[in-house]
Amino acid sequence: MMKKKRLYKSALAMLLFFMVVVSLWASSTPEGRAIYYFAVDGTINPASKDFILRVIDKATDAQAEMVIFHLNTPGGLVAATRAIVSAQLTSPIPIVVFVSPAGAQAASAGVFITMAADVAAMSPGTNIGAAHPVPLGGAEGEDVMAKKVVNDIAAWAKSIAEQRGRNVEWAEQAVRENTSITASEALTLGVVDLFATDKNDLLAQLEGYTLSDGRILQVAGLPLREIRPTWRERLFNYLADPNIVYILLMLGMLALTWEFMQPGIGFGAAVGGSMLLLAFFGLQILPINITGLALLGLGIVLIVLDIFTPTDGILTVGGVVALLFGSFALFDIPDPAIALSWWNILATVGTLTLVSVFVIGKSVAIQKKAVVTGPSGMVGAVGVVRADLDPVGMILVKGELWKAEIDMSDPSDEPIRKNERVEIKRVEGSKLIVRR
Secondary structure, eight states, rough: OOHHHHHHHHHHHHHHHHHHHHHHHHSOTTTSSSSEEEEEEEOOOHHHHHHHHHHHHHHHHHSEEEEEEEEBBBOOOOOHHHHHHHHHOOOSEEEEEEHHHEEEEEEEEEHHHHHHHSEEEEEETTTEEEOOOOOOOOSHHHHHHHHHHHHHHHHHHHHHHHTTTHHHHHHHHHHSOOOOHHHHHHHHHSSSEEOOOHHHHHHHHHHHHHBSSSOOOOOOOOOOOOOOOOOOHHHHHHHHHHOOOOOHHHHEEEEEEEEHHOOOSSHHHHHHHHHHHHHHHHHHHSOOHHHHHHHHHHEEEEEEEEHHHHTTTHHHHHHHHHHHHHHHHSSSOOOOTOOOOOOHHHHHHHHHHHHHHHHHHHHHHHHHHOOOSGGOOOOOOOOEEEBSSSSSSEETTEEEEEEEOOOOOOOOOOOOOOOOOEEEEHHHHHTEEEOO
């Protein structure tokens, strides 16, 4: 018994010693000795901007060795891009932007984000450029304003290139002349620093790489920690797409209108309300034009009014015009890569118009149609006797049982037996007057 106790004590002591050694080893290994990496595949918008800034802050707090940013974007909003670039230029840890995989692009906003990296790399088959801001109009005053915007964006691109030691001349050309180049051309022109086939190749080239500020990267053997967007960030990123927001907005209004016209169990209200709620989240993320939103509301109101007070489609025409103008003016996003699609507008407004015309047509037809239900709609109808008429009984007409009486003007005064057919001549109160 004593030997067993000593054995248990020895085992417990060894276990405690092992736990202490492991904890000391873990505490002596800094958590930040890792490489954080994440990917952005899509437009640069307020939602993707928040995700990028969160990753940079998280890596900074953890004292990570480096952040690798996989980028594939057609462009985005200037305000969101400026916030990302500012975070890159002021980050205490190195940030590597890697345009990948093959087929990816760093267009428009992607140019500034790539050039602002401590290390810029591209994969074969990728391209960078086309950073010219798209003007909103063509009037003389607007043209002057567009030139001011171009000058401002070009100066911004040059300042980023100067700070990171990149090709300043090409940076200005990308803005003013919409220049776009391949990955190999970007490496030759000094727009990017590395040409890597994949992430492993990139890490191999980054080992021992000297940054512009003199720091030397030592990344061999460090663990990779991938940061993915949360469900909330993914949802907001979807809602930052003006095409999705527009469809949700229009379908939501249509569903609520249908529920208002055809009250039921509330399914239309629940679906429409949910769609509008999601659409309003998106409208808070995206830059919108209040006038465009008001025109959309006016268009829906006019179409609904035409349904309840038919004007032979006059109000519907006005509603469709308001919807079209409101749709085109809804978002202040001049960049065609991320703007609301014309096909989306035409398809959505066209569908809404067809539905409205169908509903209005049915409404007008019902109003013009003679009354066919109730006592006043029974005259001339044919029924079947269910209880002998002698002279009063019951008949079945249009699926309903009615009290009936034989018309006294009927030349035959014989009772009408069950299952015989009769014609309704007139209505007296709730009683039908019939004859053979």
